Amino acid sequence: MSDTEVSGTVTGMVEFTLDGRAVTASEGELLVHAAARHGTFIPTLCHDDKLDPYGGCRMCVVEVEGAPRPLPACATRVTEGMVVSTNGPMTDFRKTLTEMLLSEHLNASPGGRPNELLDLANELGAEAPVVLPDAKRKEYDDRNQLMGYDPDACILCNRCVRYTQEVMQCSALSLEGRGGHARIVPTWELSWLDTECELCGGCLSVCPTGAIYEKFEEGTTRPERSLEQVRTTCTFCGVGCQIDLNLDPQTKHIVKVTSKPEYLPNEGNLCVKGRFAFNFVHHPDRLTQPLVRGEDGDLHPTTWEHALETAATGLQKVIAEHGPQAVGFLSSARLTNEENYLTQKLARAVVGTNSVHSCEST
């Protein structure tokens, strides 16, 4: 059975006109998606495919024949015979809108995250005509160490709030105030640690301007786009989220963890551990030398050669005196498939026991 049958709607195709070209779309497809499939990129700021259509920022407005006013492509579904123009006077409108946003956008990216508004301004050649007087919004500090928010970088697109409501389905953030005083706050202005927030960082992952950011990257001199990304699989639970480790190119230390919507199975979503629990990798407590217990009963640093020899001699003695069945191996879900394979091969083919198991054997 196909997905469409599951959701109870049988989709047909419709024809419509896009900038003078006759093209097709699935019935009910969002205009912004249909246009993209046909090579026409309509800029958006408040839109996110994870979230319900919203149509808040008006950046994606297009002209539709017969409609009384321009329509947002991110919240308009294609219908049969629709005639759409994306490149007429609306281009100027987008530039004006961008300039208005820039005039209140006092801080480009407080934590080094990419800024889609500046990208768009670049593309459209838009610059802030003036910086509005009293544009500065009320700041707040929070005792959580993971996520920061700068109202002066925020364009009030509400993506973060909608993510908490629609995807996480929790009450963590809300939009407070109006006009020049509007800003995003944790629910009831509590600390992020005291709301229903689970510190997943989904809000910062959907923020288009970097107004919500990794707090430990505040004031960074190495913006995200200058970092090296290595795609890998998260080391925590069995979901196997796909992540990008973002590395400082010089030190090769992990600076932050991100993900992308096209990654399966997580579609760019992460949890608190996947996004923020990476500092253990570079922790000073990491073991850096082999250790062997000495005659004094304590563990002492030693060479690999000596450690391997001590381990091998110890195992050989047990095998000689009690047989290979007296040796057990506990392998680990921390290990890769390849490492687990080699471990069971070591147990079976070298030591001679099938006693290889793990604490995750349930």
Place this chain on the structure above:
Amino acid sequence: MGRGASTNSIPEIENARFLFVIGSNTTEAHPVLALRIKKAVRNGATLVVADPRRIWLTKIAKRHLQLRPGTDVWLLNAMMHTILAEGLQDEDYIRELTEDFDAVREIVVRYSPEDAEKVTGVPADAIRATAREYATERHAAVFYTLGITEHACGVDNIWSLSNLVLMTGHLGYESTGLNALRGQNNVQGLNDSGANPMYFPGYQPIEDLEIRRKFSEAWGGAELPETTGYRLDQMMSGLHDGRIRALYLIGENPAQTEPNAHRVEEGLGKLEMLISQDIFLHDMTRKHADVVFPASSFAEKDGTFTNTERRISRVREAAPLPGEAKGDREIVLLMAKALGASWPEYPDAESVWNELADLAPNWYGVRYDRLEENGIQWPVTEIGGEPTRFLHAPRPARAGGRAKFFPVEYQRPIEEPDSEYPLVLSTGRTLYHYNSATMTMRESGITDKQEDPFFEISAEDASALGLGEGELAQLVSRRGVLEARAHITERVYPGLVWMALHFAEQKVNWLTHDVGDSLIGTPEFKVSAVRVEPVGTGVRPAAR
């Protein structure tokens, strides 16, 4: 059914119309997978949660079946009773694709919902309604995890679930099935790769002579042991009776993660040789390890992990190893050499993978060139073959193409509350930590949320003990004592306390008993008897 893995895929969850989550605190243990469950419910699907605790998912569930720990078999048999009484079973599926159904029919007739209510605490009508909804919705999917398996009757619980799924034919197509959510990143893979006393890689039984011959040939003619190895629980008991004299631990700390941990630690102290290959030293290795190899974290190595939906994904080396630490592959190779083996070079992870894939038919078609993007799901039996999104299609994978029913009778938990130890203790995990928490306790941004050992207790029990929120109390079982702060919450009902295993300084496994499942040895972490004694030395916020 014939496979040890989730039957269906994670992306399919959001198209399920009925979701039965039993013994899985999904939003904390598998938070990102839980987003798909949330989405399904938002799209109008019905969710029923069966769990002794009022976990987060109960907020969006149509119904919460708050059963007493260890009574799952009663609940499930009563659901099957209802399905049969109302004729909602899938007779065609049962006839064509299964065997031994009559044995189940004979047993479940004795498990009426009214009697089930007395044992489980779940109202009979709620059991009936859930059975009806599940049986009559085609896209009905079951999700379970350690709340089902971590019992002395863990295998019985899984068989019960399997019986329920088979009798309704909810298997072998999209957005349905029986889905075991694997707890750790590579639990699926470590079992697939043969870290198991009964199976070579790919679940090929060690007692099969042909299979042994195949592996021996591939491994340079090595003589391979014929006897089944010890399981983890047998190794732990073997520490005491001298069957186990040496232990090689890789990234494991059984003195925290295994039940009756004082006794485990005592046993570890008797070893002649304890080797630990790990990224951190912890209290147990500091005391008992003879040799410690500094190993690699996930960020420092190449290879693959296999997730709960059988998806094999690449792990890629990103960061340099600290100091003289080495990759786990290299350490195992050095050990093999030190023990006199002459193995192939294995210059990279891929060369190891290829050996595994050549030897394990269901993995044969999985090669690194197909893992660059989103990985693929086994089985893939041919090079270039299609990955498998859902199992048991068009027929169950078991030999003969028929799945087998296993009738199950209820057995009581090993240790039930009494006058001396009047409360049931159940254990588990929280969102903010990971197992023994050697990694997550080192993240101050996360421990801000949860640092101190705490336990959950109902307002009724707390008030009877004169225990206030955040106050320190002792939890006492027949095997040990610990101190933790009380978190008074409606998540647990009167008579039940709950604690996470993450706290190294107050290990909940000091308290748990070590009588596991008689077939596979999985410990009964979910039911031990304890008493709570207030300590009365001031208040700190406990947990959220």
